[in-house]
Amino acid sequence: xxxxxxxxxxxxxxxxxxxxxxxxxxxxxxxxxxxxxxxxxxxxxxxxxxxxxxxxxxxxxxxxxxxxxxxxxxxxxxxxxxxxxxxxxxxxxxxxxxxxxxxxxxxxxxxxxxxxxxxxxxxxxxxxxxxxxxxxxxxxxxxxxxxxxxxxxxxxxxxxxxxxxxxxxxxxxxxxxxxxxxxxxxxxxxxxxxxxxxxxxxxxxxxxxxxxxxxxxxxxxxxxxxxxxxxxxxx
Amino acid sequence: xxxxxxxxxxxxxxxxxxxxxxxxxxxxxxxxxxxxxxxxxxxxxxxxxxxxxxxxxxxxxxxxxxxxxxxxxxxxxxxxxxxxxxxxxxxxxxxxxxxxxxxxxxxxxxxxxxxxxxxxxxxxxxxxxxxxxxxxxxxxxxxxxxxxxxxxxxxxxxxxxxxxxxxxxxxxxxxxxxxxxxxxxxxxxxxxxxxxxxxxxxxxxxxxxxxxxxxxxxxxxxxxxxxxxxxxxxxxxxxxxxxxxxxxxxxxxxxxxxxxxxxxxxxxxxxxxxxxxxxxxxxxxxxxxxxxxxxxxxxxxxxxxxxxxxxxxxxxxxxxxxxxxxxxxxxxxxxxxxxxxxxxxxxxxxxxxxxxxxxxxxxxxxxxxxxxxxxxxxxxxxxxxxxxxxxxxxxxxxxxxxxxxxxxxxxxxxxxxxxxxxxxxxxxxxxxxxxxxxxxxxxxxxxxxxxxxxxxxxxxxxxxxxxxxxxxxxxxxxxxxxxxxxxxxxxxxxxxxxxxxxxxxxxxxxxxxxxxxxxxxxxxxxxxxxxxxxxxxxxxxxxxxxxxxxxxxxxxxxxxxxxxxxxxxxxxxxxxxxxxxxxxxxxxxxxxxxxxxxxxxxxxxxxxxxxxxxxxxxxxxxxxxxxxxxxxxxxxxxxxxxxxxxxxxxxxxxxxxxxxxxxxxxxxxxxxxxxxxxxxxxxxxxxxxxxxxxxxxxxxxxxxxxxxxxxxxxxxxxxxxxxxxxxxxxxxxxxxxxxxxxx
Numbered sequence: 001x002x003x004x005x006x007x008x009x010x011x012x013x014x015x016x017x018x019x020x021x022x023x024x025x026x027x028x029x030x031x032x033x034x035x036x037x038x039x040x041x042x043x044x045x046x047x048x049x050x051x052x053x054x055x056x057x058x059x060x061x062x063x064x065x066x067x068x069x070x071x072x073x074x075x076x077x078x079x080x081x082x083x084x085x086x087x088x089x090x091x092x093x094x095x096x097x098x099x100x101x102x103x104x105x106x107x108x109x110x111x112x113x114x115x116x117x118x119x120x121x122x123x124x125x126x127x128x129x130x131x132x133x134x135x136x137x138x139x140x141x142x143x144x145x146x147x148x149x150x151x152x153x154x155x156x157x158x159x160x161x162x163x164x165x166x167x168x169x170x171x172x173x174x175x176x177x178x179x180x181x182x183x184x185x186x187x188x189x190x191x192x193x194x195x196x197x198x199x200x201x202x203x204x205x206x207x208x209x210x211x212x213x214x215x216x217x218x219x220x221x222x223x224x225x226x227x228x229x230x231x232x233x234x235x
Numbered sequence: 236x237x238x239x240x241x242x243x244x245x246x247x248x249x250x251x252x253x254x255x256x257x258x259x260x261x262x263x264x265x266x267x268x269x270x271x272x273x274x275x276x277x278x279x280x281x282x283x284x285x286x287x288x289x290x291x292x293x294x295x296x297x298x299x300x301x302x303x304x305x306x307x308x309x310x311x312x313x314x315x316x317x318x319x320x321x322x323x324x325x326x327x328x329x330x331x332x333x334x335x336x337x338x339x340x341x342x343x344x345x346x347x348x349x350x351x352x353x354x355x356x357x358x359x360x361x362x363x364x365x366x367x368x369x370x371x372x373x374x375x376x377x378x379x380x381x382x383x384x385x386x387x388x389x390x391x392x393x394x395x396x397x398x399x400x401x402x403x404x405x406x407x408x409x410x411x412x413x414x415x416x417x418x419x420x421x422x423x424x425x426x427x428x429x430x431x432x433x434x435x436x437x438x439x440x441x442x443x444x445x446x447x448x449x450x451x452x453x454x455x456x457x458x459x460x461x462x463x464x465x466x467x468x469x470x471x472x473x474x475x476x477x478x479x480x481x482x483x484x485x486x487x488x489x490x491x492x493x494x495x496x497x498x499x500x501x502x503x504x505x506x507x508x509x510x511x512x513x514x515x516x517x518x519x520x521x522x523x524x525x526x527x528x529x530x531x532x533x534x535x536x537x538x539x540x541x542x543x544x545x546x547x548x549x550x551x552x553x554x555x556x557x558x559x560x561x562x563x564x565x566x567x568x569x570x571x572x573x574x575x576x577x578x579x580x581x582x583x584x585x586x587x588x589x590x591x592x593x594x595x596x597x598x599x600x601x602x603x604x605x606x607x608x609x610x611x612x613x614x615x616x617x618x619x620x621x622x623x624x625x626x627x628x629x630x631x632x633x634x635x636x637x638x639x640x641x642x643x644x645x646x647x648x649x650x651x652x653x654x655x656x657x658x659x660x661x662x663x664x665x666x667x668x669x670x671x672x673x674x675x676x677x678x679x680x681x682x683x684x685x686x687x688x689x690x691x692x693x694x695x696x697x698x699x700x701x702x703x704x705x706x707x708x709x710x711x712x713x714x715x716x717x718x719x720x721x722x723x724x725x726x727x728x729x730x731x732x733x734x735x736x737x738x739x740x741x742x743x744x745x746x747x748x749x750x751x752x753x754x755x756x757x758x759x760x761x762x763x764x765x766x767x768x769x770x771x772x773x774x775x776x777x778x779x780x781x782x783x784x785x786x787x788x789x790x791x792x793x794x795x796x797x798x799x800x801x802x803x804x805x806x807x808x809x810x811x812x813x814x815x816x817x818x819x820x821x822x823x824x825x826x827x828x829x830x831x832x833x834x835x836x837x838x839x840x841x842x843x844x845x846x847x848x849x850x851x852x853x854x855x856x857x858x859x860x861x862x863x864x865x866x867x868x869x870x871x872x873x874x875x876x877x878x879x880x881x882x883x884x885x886x887x888x889x890x891x892x893x894x895x896x897x898x899x900x901x902x903x904x905x906x907x908x909x910x911x912x913x914x915x916x917x918x919x920x921x922x923x924x925x926x927x928x929x930x931x932x933x934x935x936x937x938x939x940x941x942x943x944x945x946x947x948x949x950x951x952x953x954x955x956x957x958x959x960x961x962x963x964x965x966x967x968x969x970x971x972x973x974x975x976x977x978x
Contacts, residue, residue, distance in 0.1 A: 009573060010481050012397025016668050019684075050666075052395045055481025111390050111661045142394070142663045207665050212682055212797075 004032040004043040013050035020206045037068040040076040048089025060145040061091030083198040090200030099200045101150035107183030113142040119169040126228035127199040130220045137217040139203035146202040148184035166190035242272045252279035273542045280508035287609040290739040291771040297756040302765040312353040314767020316729040323427040325359040328420040328733045328789045330772035334475040335417040339384025344392035344478040350421040352504035358431040359423025366403040367694045367787045371412030390661040395480035400662035402679035407650045413777030418733040420789045433503035435517035441562045445569045445576035446552040447482045450535035453548025463776040482551040489572040498561035505552040511545045513554040519606040524587040527580035541597040617742035628837030639958045646872045653972035676802045678723040691725030691792035698783035700839035703824045705747045706754035709786045713758035716790040721851045722866040724799035724858045725792025732769040737781025739773045747784040761844045803867035804885035808944035816913035817936045820900040826871040827907035847912040853935045862922045869913040875906040877915045883966040891962045893949040894941030
């Protein structure tokens with residue numbers, strides 16, 4: 001199984017994603033440079049890591065959509081390739097139109113870095129199949145523009161298609177305003193596309209996947225991806 | 236020489252450049268001619284207090300800088316210490332006080348940028364930032380604005396560059412009302428045989444400029460940082476630089492990639508005094524000269540004069556000397572990262588810097604004269620008058636309280652003691668996957684990937700102690716910072732300092748400086764900790780009002796095995812609670828006396844260095860032996876606050892405790908006094924005998940004082956209930972106080 005971690009200028013979780021894929025899960029992992037327009041079809045998984053691509057000037061992820069590599073990522077995703085966008089990667093996926101909605105400033109207008117609770121809303125997909133339905137995971141967030149927004153029609157479509165994978169919640173799974181860290185519509189923390197081969201999420205699974213930590217909830221997401229690819233069946 | 240040479244240098248121009256007439260005469264004598272305006276500008280910044288250390292250099296010699304693991308001491312961009320296994324750490328702390336007071340967001344942000352560059356310039360990947368922030372009182376009209384601006388600036392810059400901000404300290408005191416302190420620490424990790432220095436060796440080697448373009452910002456920033464503030468300080472806003480963290484991130488990656496090759500001869504960032512400082516310093520360290528052609532410098536706008544180009548403090552710029560023949564490859568690498576880069580000069584034989592603009596010479600100065608020409612000033616010192624009124628406290632005027640609950644709650648809500656999550660949650664403290672514990676314990680602990688090792692980092696200074704006794708205060712800063720490292724399971728390996736003081740031209744301020752540096756030097760020698768880097772920030776005054784002397788120290792510790800990482804919070808109900816060290820009747824300079832009684836007076840607590848060393852030794856033995864579950868340093872707010880913090884700072888599960896304390900001193904001194912060299916520990920009851928025996932062997936006072944468990948913190952003194960407070964309430968007060976003030 002071949003993984004590619006895209007490096008934009010300003011990516012800063014690229015090393016962390018690379019570390020987890022290569023050294024924790026022992027997968028063949030390569031860097032993909034943003035200026036490259038190379039065929040990505042040899043990869044099984046493309047990761048768009050967190051950070052501040054192109055400084056996040058203008059809007060988070062807004063400039064990255066025009067990079068050479070994103071044209072290839074759009075093509076790769078369009079032909080069913082698995083893409084995981086974490087934090088800035090999620091913002092880029094949204095800006096590129098691969099995933100619906102928008103990510104705007106946190107409602108408190110401040111950067112937030114802390115571990116939050118997430119309720120797993122959907123386990124019938126390649127990114128969360130190892131999770132228990134409606135279970136609560138602990139994952140860190142670290143963002144300034146993670147407030148997910150989508151219009152009411154779009155939201156209905158997301159819910160009807162069961163595209164919401166994670167929601168911010170309390171320790172007992174209560175997805176209420178009290179436990180919404182950034183103001184996201186319906187406490188949405190992570191979604192998949194209709195084709196179910198692309199996931200974007202604001203929390204950082206790579207930050208709790210290394211065995212050096214007691215919290216390893218992030219492993220569930222990587223294990224889901226690995227198992228889906230290895231079994232050759234996407235759920 | 237053309238251009239600026241036509242302007243006549245008058246005494247008025249000399250004064251505007253912050254040089255005394257005596258200094259100007261010295262320049263004229265040594266140079267054998269009158270410098271032109273551009274050259275005068277160079278002397279102005281290079282002989283400023285900020286760059287030349289002319290008031291402090293004499294005293295700094297008292298600090299121990301050597302040790303078996305020191306690979307590089309002071310004098311380079313940062314200090315380097317070997318941590319074994321082929322790895323080394325590079326670290327430094329630096330101030331950005333003056334700019335942050337004028338424009339908090341950009342001032343603090345560029346402070347982070349500057350210290351990051353000092354670290355990766357030497358070849359290290361920056362892996363941790365910390366900061367020590369000091370603001371005026373919470374009721375001062377500017378404080379909230381300044382706190383928000385500074386935290387936002389640090390957050391924005393650090394987060395974007397992908398370097399975690401893992402810890403720090405934040406204090407509020409009226410002495411900082413007119414002059415805040417922003418001290419930023421950075422640590423990087425590097426293979427010990429891949430360290431790069433700022434040397435321009437090898438005649439004929441090309442000098443390459445890379446990074447952001449040069450603009451008109453920040454001209455004379457170094458001179459600004461070398462004078463007091465007055466009513467017109469707001470007008471100095473144009474001298475504050477604007478940072479671009481994205482450009483910095485590209486610089487980090489490009490430099491680290493360049494450093495994998497063997498092309499680099501020497502490399503240095505352009506910090507204070509910009510292109511001037513890096514050119515002269517790099518030549519100075521190598522004993523060479525440099526020729527520069529200014530028309531090649533990437534510029535943001537046309538029409539900049541040599542004076543402006545040389546003194547600009549535009550951010551995110553570097554100077555590198557590469558091996559001749561490798562310039563093409565180097566430029567290609569910079570272009571890969573979309574950075575501006577140009578060959579702007581070459582290394583020459585004679586130790587002279589010659590600067591040209593379109594081929595005509597505008598500067599011709601001997602390197603040594605510029606770098607080392609400023610005379611060390613042995614400024615006069617004088618024992619301060621104020622000490623006569625504040626160096627004693629009459630405790631008969633302080634009523635001994637019958638109950639301590641309300642006092643404890645007031646202390647926990649004091650912005651100096653309350654939890655700082657409002658601050659650290661704005662910093663990405665997890666990126667790079669090394670942070671082993673969340674901020675909020677005694678020291679930040681980071682693993683070293685690829686080994687079992689970990690690093691512990693702590694920054695500290697109680698400036699109230701330093702105001703009351705700068706010698707003792709500085710010793711306590713070192714001792715406490717060391718104790719924070721010990722409580723986290725590490726052994727101190729090196730120290731960096733940021734010496735923040737008032738106007739050195741005042742003998743009373745110079746006395747504080749002399750005392751503090753002597754105290755710090757003595758403590759470092761005693762603990763055998765080398766001082767490998769540092770920074771001096773003087774003129775921290777507004778309208779003649781000086782800050783408290785604030786010799787901030789940051790200590791780096793090493794854990795040979797990361798499993799030794801110990802945190803401050805209680806972990807198991809039924810664990811016993813013990814106090815290592817001796818409690819004496821000491822209330823001078825305490826947070827209790829300040830917050831509850833509104834008195835800043837008395838002698839700071841007594842520090843017995845021998846006792847401190849024994850306490851540290853015991854604590855490490857207990858940690859290495861797996862005998863204790865938590866360790867917490869007793870500092871501001873004394874035993875009472877340490878107990879409360881051990882109860883409520885657990886990230887998930889706060890726990891109560893019941894204490895029975897025997898005491899022969901005043902209740903308030905017993906619970907809120909700040910006697911030094913004390914560590915609060917918790918441990919399983921089965922280890923009690925082993926603990927007591929170890930303490931006895933080392934001759935360290937040790938008492939079992941209570942037990943973990945329940946929903947309350949109950950403290951009985953001599954059988955009488957002194958504190959009985961609900962844990963959930965204490966946590967709420969401590970957790971929310973700072974946030975509810977600042978937001």
